[in-house]
Amino acid sequence: MASVMRTAALEAPRRFGIVSRPLPVAGPGEVLVRTAATAVCHTDLGIYTGEHPGLKYPVVLGHESTGTIETVGDGVAGMAPGQPVIINPIISCGHCDSCRRNAQHLCRNAGLFGREVDGSLSEFVCLPARYVHALPAQMPLADATLIETLATVRHAQNRLNVARGESVVVLGMGTTGLLHARLAALAGAGPVIVISRSQWKLDMAMRMGAQHAIDTGAEQAVAEVLRLTGGDGADVVIDTVGGDATLKAGIDMLRPGGRFSPYAVSHACCPTFSTFPLYFKEISIIGSRALAPSDMEPSIALVASGSIDVAGFVSATYPLSRTAEAFEEYERNPGRVLRIVIDGREG
Ligand SMILES: [Zn+2]
Ligand SMILES: [Zn+2]
Known part of the structure; x- marks a missing residue:
């Protein structure tokens, strides 16, 4: 050598x-x-x-x-x-x-x-x-590189404790948003609602198990999420975009008692954020960082079994x-x- x-x-x-x-x-x-x-x-x-x-x-x-x-x-x-x-x-x-x-x-x-x-x-x-x-x-081995990203997505969803029958909104349809939509569908969440301005990414999310795709920005999507959840708001919102606009819209989309995941790594300040909705709607903001070693093997198994197609x-x-x-x-x-x-x- x-x-x-x-x-x-x-x-x-x-x-x-x-x-x-x-x-x-x-x-x-x-x-x-x-x-x-x-x-x-x-x-x-x-x-x-x-x-x-x-x-x-x-x-x-x-x-x-x-x-x-x-x-x-x-x-x-x-x-x-x-x-x-x-x-x-x-x-x-x-x-x-x-x-x-x-x-x-x-x-x-x-x-x-x-x-x-x-x-x-x-x-x-x-x-x-x-x-x-x-x-x-x-x-x-090229496709398998996605497993590292999947492990970080899995880590966040475990912290959110997504349950069968819960409505989940995913904001942003990059790689992590797509994997979040797929994992939520596998957890039995419903409806899984995805939001992006890219139609081809929304199409991909629908193929991966999302039930509703909204082709607009987060702020404009609030009313549609409320309609799709019977006026209640979503149980869980996962933000893979990051920043002020998606934080505010994401919290507006939640039902009272809902959980918000600021999944995207963002340093942006959020000047429109106030803690009032945390009080009034008793919203939980659940952080997650990277992945734990224990996320690796289950993520490999999800891909190996075909549950997640990378x-x-x-x-x-x-x-x-x-x-x-x-x-x-x-x-x-x-x-x-x-x-x-x-x-x-x-x-
Ligand atoms: Zn990375
Ligand atoms: Zn240490």
Whole structure:
């Protein structure tokens, strides 16, 4: 095996270099993974454009990653070369109070693989074996990158405790909105109402089990949600857009006692928000952050069983050497893209 590998390193905002780096060696408890596919998401776009504060360059992005085990270090059980895997990118310290409570996603010293530590836009990655999860042999590795996103969606819906027969509204139909709609349908929610300005995304949501699609902005959709829920309002609203307008509209759509998920990661201030509806309608706002290790295996099973079809999300595939083009395209057309995948196996 060669002793160097090719890596796409982000050297400054919007500037990638394809560089040679020493091939890592799996130490005790570690595995070396040959990268197959890395999906690029909104988090990556924020790092790419330099909006993420406190970043140190160069940084190797890539946190929605699949590959195959190349070598295993001493003491690693249950993994052998050739095994297809997906990476849990939420790095945790293992000894803080959150980690001791088994809430590794809330680790006081948390990092993201592909931001605080080097990610998978590289031919190989080396990491502790506890961060890799086995995939079934036949699963296409580009599509399987979606499982990481699915795990974050599952994490949020578990916190919302969506029950059979509850009405669920999902605002925004990017990848996460689509997966939220599908998971709500699988939980037996009804009606599942999806809202987006993109008709093709609404069509996709309907194929994934949504019952009503509303082709408008969130504010204009409030009256229609009330009509579709018999005047009551929804039991649950999940906001995958983020910001002032969807927060206000989302709370307006809820029935008294309803639950709101501010799922989208947003730093936007919400000047129209007041706590009054939390009092008057007794609304619960339920946060969720990333995914817990325990979300990974059930998410793999949902895809392996066919309950969730992750085919059709990948809008384009680029080889590692053309990473810069992939990000340029994503930044130009974020609304038209569900996922762009970078193939680590092609030059
Ligand atoms: Zn992501
Ligand atoms: Zn910790």
